[in-house]
Amino acid sequence: MGCASRLPAWVELALLPALNLAIAALIAGLVVVLIGEDPLEAVGLLVYGAFGYGEAIGYTLFYTTNFLFTGLAVALAFHAGHFNIGGEGQAYLGGLGATLVALHWGQLPSPISIPLAVAGAALFGGAWAFVPGWLYARRGSHVVITTIMMNFVAAALMTYLVVNVLIKPGQQIPETDIFAPTVWVPPLAPLSASLGLDLGRAPVNHSLFLALVCCLAFWAFVWRSRFGYELRVVGKSEAAAIYAGIAPGRVTIVAMTLSGALAGLLAVNEILGSQHRLVLGFTGGYGFVGIAVALMGRNHPVGIVLAALLFGALYQGGSELAFDMPEISRDMVVVIQGLVILFAGALEHLFRAPLENLVSRLQVAR
Amino acid sequence: MIRVLGAVVLALTAAVSTAAAQKFQPAVIFDMGGKFDKSFNEAAYNGAERFKKETGIDYLEFEVTQEAQREQAMQRMARRGADIIVVLGFQNGTPLQKVAAEYPNSKFTIIDAVVDLPNVQSVIFKEHEGSFLVGMAAALVSKTGKVGFVGGMDIPLIRNFAFGYEQGIKYVNPKAELFVNMTGTTPAAWNDPAKGAELAISQFDRGADVVYAAAGGTGIGVLQAAKDKGKFSIGVDSNQNYLHPGSVLTSMLKRVDVAVYNAFKDARAGTWKPGRLDLGLAEDGVGYALDEHNRSVLTPDIVAKLEAARADIIAGRLVVKDYYSTQK
Numbered sequence: 001m002g003c004a005s006r007l008p009a010w011v012e013l014a015l016l017p018a019l020n021l022a023i024a025a026l027i028a029g030l031v032v033v034l035i036g037e038d039p040l041e042a043v044g045l046l047v048y049g050a051f052g053y054g055e056a057i058g059y060t061l062f063y064t065t066n067f068l069f070t071g072l073a074v075a076l077a078f079h080a081g082h083f084n085i086g087g088e089g090q091a092y093l094g095g096l097g098a099t100l101v102a103l104h105w106g107q108l109p110s111p112i113s114i115p116l117a118v119a120g121a122a123l124f125g126g127a128w129a130f131v132p133g134w135l136y137a138r139r140g141s142h143v144v145i146t147t148i149m150m151n152f153v154a155a156a157l158m159t160y161l162v163v164n165v166l167i168k169p170g171q172q173i174p175e176t177d178i179f180a181p182t183v184w185v186p187p188l189a190p191l192s193a194s195l196g197l198d199l200g201r202a203p204v205n206h207s208l209f210l211a212l213v214c215c216l217a218f219w220a221f222v223w224r225s226r227f228g229y230e231l232r233v234v235g236k237s238e239a240a241a242i243y244a245g246i247a248p249g250r251v252t253i254v255a256m257t258l259s260g261a262l263a264g265l266l267a268v269n270e271i272l273g274s275q276h277r278l279v280l281g282f283t284g285g286y287g288f289v290g291i292a293v294a295l296m297g298r299n300h301p302v303g304i305v306l307a308a309l310l311f312g313a314l315y316q317g318g319s320e321l322a323f324d325m326p327e328i329s330r331d332m333v334v335v336i337q338g339l340v341i342l343f344a345g346a347l348e349h350l351f352r353a354p355l356e357n358l359v360s361r362l363q364v365a366r
Numbered sequence: 367m368i369r370v371l372g373a374v375v376l377a378l379t380a381a382v383s384t385a386a387a388q389k390f391q392p393a394v395i396f397d398m399g400g401k402f403d404k405s406f407n408e409a410a411y412n413g414a415e416r417f418k419k420e421t422g423i424d425y426l427e428f429e430v431t432q433e434a435q436r437e438q439a440m441q442r443m444a445r446r447g448a449d450i451i452v453v454l455g456f457q458n459g460t461p462l463q464k465v466a467a468e469y470p471n472s473k474f475t476i477i478d479a480v481v482d483l484p485n486v487q488s489v490i491f492k493e494h495e496g497s498f499l500v501g502m503a504a505a506l507v508s509k510t511g512k513v514g515f516v517g518g519m520d521i522p523l524i525r526n527f528a529f530g531y532e533q534g535i536k537y538v539n540p541k542a543e544l545f546v547n548m549t550g551t552t553p554a555a556w557n558d559p560a561k562g563a564e565l566a567i568s569q570f571d572r573g574a575d576v577v578y579a580a581a582g583g584t585g586i587g588v589l590q591a592a593k594d595k596g597k598f599s600i601g602v603d604s605n606q607n608y609l610h611p612g613s614v615l616t617s618m619l620k621r622v623d624v625a626v627y628n629a630f631k632d633a634r635a636g637t638w639k640p641g642r643l644d645l646g647l648a649e650d651g652v653g654y655a656l657d658e659h660n661r662s663v664l665t666p667d668i669v670a671k672l673e674a675a676r677a678d679i680i681a682g683r684l685v686v687k688d689y690y691s692t693q694k
Contacts, residue, residue, distance in 0.1 A: 062434060159551035163521055172522040172690050173456045173479060201441065201468075203434055274434060277460065280521075281398075281553055284432045319435055323428060323442060330400070330429045 007352070007359055013303070017296060017344065019351045021310075024343040028336040037327050049320025050313035056320065058189070058202020064312030065204065065269045068211035070290025071308050072218050073262035075299040077143070079222055080255035081235035086132060086147025087263040088287030089154030090125040094264025095271045096158065097124025099166065099176060099278040102271075106180035113183040118210070118268050125264015126257040128154060133256025137249030143256070151287075162280055176278040185273040205273035207265075214262060215301040231255055263287060292341040295348060307344075314340065392417070392630045393426035393448035395439050397455030399556050400429055405582040405603045406622060410454050410477070412604075413626030421634070436461040444469040450633035452477070452626050456523060462486065473638060475629040477622060478523065480642055488642045489625045493523070494530025495679055496618045496652030497578070498686045499672050500600045501534025503616055503654065504576040505542050506668050507598060512543045514569035516562055516588050518581035519555040520548040526689040527580040527602075527618075533686055537675070545569045549584050559587030566591040566599070576600065576615060589614055598663070601655075611659035619653045621645070648680045 007016070029039035050060045070087045077084035097120035105113055132146035159174075168177040185206050189199040222228040234241045234251045241248050270282045293311055297303030318333035343350070394414050401411040414425050426448055428439040436458050443451045444465065452475045453462055459479030466474050466483045473485055480488040504513045515531055517524040528546055535542045547565045549555040562584035566577045570591070577592055578600040579585030585602055586609070592599035593610040601607065601617035608614075625645065632638040645651020654672065656664055678684035 059434070059438065156551045159520060167522075169693070172526070173459050174521045175457075175460065178460070201437070203437075270433070279433060279457065279460075282433050315432070319431070319438070323439075326427065330431050333431075 007356060011355060011359065013298070016348070016351060016355065017303075020343045020348060021340065023350075024339045027343075028339045031332070031335060031339075032328070035327060035332070037325060042321060042325060042328065045321050045324050046314075046317035048317075049324075050317030053200075054192075054198040055200030055202045056316060057197070058192075058199035058204045059316040060309070060312045061188075061208055062202060062204040062269070062274065062312070063315040064308045065208045065211045065273075066266050066286040067289060067293045067308035067311045068208075068215065068304065069266040069269065070263055070286050071293030071297060071304040072211075072214055072301070073259045073287075074290045074294035075297065075304060076218065076222070076262060077255060077259040078294060078299050079228075079235050080231045080252055081238070082136070082143045082252065082256065082259075084129065084132075084147050084256065084259050084263075085144060085288070085291060086129060086150045086260070087266075087290045088283050088285070089147070089151035090128045090260040090263035091266040091270075091283045091287050092151075092154045092158050093128040094121035094125035094267035095278055095282055096161065097121045097264060098267045098271050099179075102179040102183045103166075103176065106183035108182065110182045113180075114185060114272070117183050117272055118265070121264045121267040121271075122261040123264070125267070126261035129260020129263070130253065130257045133253040136256075137252045159280060162278060166278060174280055178277050179272070183272060184276055185268060187273070203274035205269065207269035207273045210265065210268060212305075214265065215305060218262075219301045227251075227254070263290070289337075289341070292344065296344040310340075311337075390423055390634050391426065391446070391448050392423065392450050392452070392633065393428075393443040393446075394452045394626065395436075395443065395454065395458070396427065396429045397457065398430055398553055399582060401427070403556065403582050404586065405556075406620075407454060409604050409620070409622035410452070410626045413623035414452075414630065416623065417627050417630040423634075425630070430458075433457075437465055440465040440474070441469070444472040449473065450475065450629055450638065452629050454478070454622070473633055473640075475625070475638075477625055482642075484640055487629065487638065487640050489629075490642065490644050491620050491622075491651050492644060492646030492686075492688065493527050493580075493618075493620060493652060494533070494688045495646045495686050496620065496654065497527045497530030497580075498534035498537070498679070499647075499654050499676060500578060500616055500618045501531040502538050502672055502675055503534075503664065503668055504531075504578060504598070504600060505535040505538035506671065507615060507663065508539075508542065508574075508576050510573045510575050511539060511541060512545070512573040512575065514545045514566065514574035514577035515547070516565045516569070516577060516579045516581055516584070517546070517548040518584055519550060519553065522689060522693070524548070524580055527578075529689040529692075530686055531578055534675075537684075538671075543573075545572060545574055549581055556582035556584060558584045559590070562587035563591040567595065570595050570597055578602070578618070580618070605655040605657065607655050607657055607659040612663060614660060616660055616664055617655040619655055621651050621653075625651070646679075647676055 032039040032042050049056055051057055073087050074084055098117045101117040101120035105116055132143050135141040135146050136143050163174045166176045167174055187205045192199050230246045230251050233246055234248045238248045293307040296307040314337050321328055322330050322333055396407045399407045401407045430436055450473045454477050456479040462476055462481050466486050470485055475487040477489045515528050532544050549558055549561050562581055566588040569577055576598040577588055579588035580602045589599045589609055593613040598615040600615050603620045606614055606617045
């Protein structure tokens with residue numbers, strides 16, 4: 001990623017994403033017209049549903065937190081030249097790590113139990129991504145293949161554990177017991193209320209700060225540390241890295257492990273911050289959407305924050321839209337989200353060539 | 367003055383209560399399968415639609431796609447002043463525990479889970495009883511003494527279907543062999559007809575000649591495979607006999623539609639009561655389907671045996687154990 005561009009920075013970072021978004025919005029609007037609804041009203045409902053009142057903002061930020069973690073996870077692997085599509089499984093295993101700590105040491109005072117559970121989430125998520133990293137470095141197995149296969153292994157393992165081992169005894173619902181309140185990541189609502197914003201009952205919690213700290217750490221690590229430099233060299237050219245005395249295998253393993261740890265932190269927001277118990281399928285596709293977030297955010301923390309906020313708003317606003325316009329079913333909402341992913345992620349270069357032509361022609365004319 | 371005030375208050379409350387009576391507002395929250403899953407959620411949809419057709423009263427609805435939306439959807443329905451909120455699926459149990467406590471004046475009916483609160487009605491189906499009867503039917507028509515079961519996701523609810531099925535089979539033929547396969551470990555297992563067909567075919571290849579599908583949309587593939595191989599299948603939740611007449615031996619009915627319809631109707635009539643409802647054979651909450659599509663294969667002889675067992679179970683002479691009791 002981040003290939004040498006012939007475009008001015010503002011075109012690259014602002015105009016191009018804006019154009020992609022605009023075309024996605026246009027086509028989504030056409031689809032809404034096709035099913036006989038007013039697209040402007042739909043947009044209004046979507047924006048109001050995402051930002052219109054305190055609780056909506058709270059939900060938007062809650063989803064944003066999830067996308068921050070998975071977006072950063074994908075971006076980190078990208079910088080090392082790898083496509084980690086196993087965020088879903090790594091986040092799932094992160095949930096296991098957080099749960100094991102929460103069930104065994106959850107009664108400890110919060111300053112001890114919460115960091116322990118966060119570490120558990122990162123450790124398990126990281127361990128799950130370590131395997132594909134190691135397989136690539138030592139056996140040459142392609143990361144795309146191994147990470148996606150690890151997603152299925154994770155799902156099978158988690159279902160087995162939740163249904164047979166961790167299930168709260170004497171009930172039929174496949175979920176664990178509720179954790180001790182000491183290990184719950186506190187919600188943001190009391191804090192924001194003191195600042196005059198009522199978040200209602202939104203599940204957004206202090207994990208948001210953890211995610212923002214991760215963004216900062218990501219930037220410092222990738223662009224300001226020696227290891228980050230090695231990581232980017234490996235990502236650009238393995239041959240150059242070897243010539244420079246960098247061991248690509250070691251870098252890949254560390255990069256993948258850290259990537260998995262970031263994905264695992266999603267469980268801090270979902271499990272420790274919102275569900276307070278381990279449920280099946282809590283990852284809800286966030287690991288996959290993280291790919292779109294990273295692509296759209298150009299693998300830079302600032303871009304990822306903006307992209308995560310956009311997807312958070314689409315998730316929350318989309319559910320409100322389905323609520324208020326019964327004609328727009330949840331499948332329609334997925335179509336709209338899919339169009340954004342298609343144009344912002346998969347077709348991100350659609351306007352690059354015409355824009356480059358235009359820019360070079362303008363420069364020649366000058 | 368006081369009398370005037372009193373009269374005004376009386377008039378106001380009367381006006382409010384008649385307005386409330388006119389604006390009866392039911393609501394239903396579907397689970398992740400979506401309302402057109404040809405199975406559990408669709409049965410609920412049919413019940414709600416039946417109520418709408420009979421009374422002309424429209425209902426609020428929402429389909430859950432994310433875990434975080436469960437509580438959100440319940441709160442929104444409660445805030446909009448829905449008079450009865452029907453929530454589908456066991457995964458809503460814990461979220462409802464929280465929301466129902468916060469909205470003590472709203473009425474909730476949850477299906478497939480128990481929430482012990484004064485404003486919640488919990489509807490539990492005795493799937494094991496209905497499965498017992500279709501297990502008997504399977505064993506009675508099986509020539510090889512081998513029968514199969516294809517489940518959706520491997521969760522306790524589906525194990526309960528298999529557990530009752532096995533008891534029914536063994537009741538008829540203690541030496542019968544049962545093959546059990548679950549489709550998968552993610553919610554995709556509810557909607558994978560191709561894999562359902564593969565599992566059914568592998569069971570047929572091992573000698574099974576009747577396969578029971580308790581797998582939502584995946585079951586469609588199981589039924590198709592049985593038809594293609596000239597074997598028998600057993601449908602689930604809704605009456606699926608019509609899909610392949612003569613090949614679908616019968617369907618294990620789980621009357622989610624009736625539960626939803628009754629919740630709406632009772633809430634409107636003011637006879638809705640909180641508490642736990644266990645719907646088994648005695649309550650016609652579960653059963654087996656007999657219609658013009660399967661009368662040729664489910665012979666009067668078999669039906670007589672099933673009816674005898676049904677009567678014994680209702681009378682308590684024959685006890686069908688549920689899976690959960692084995693787990694405590």
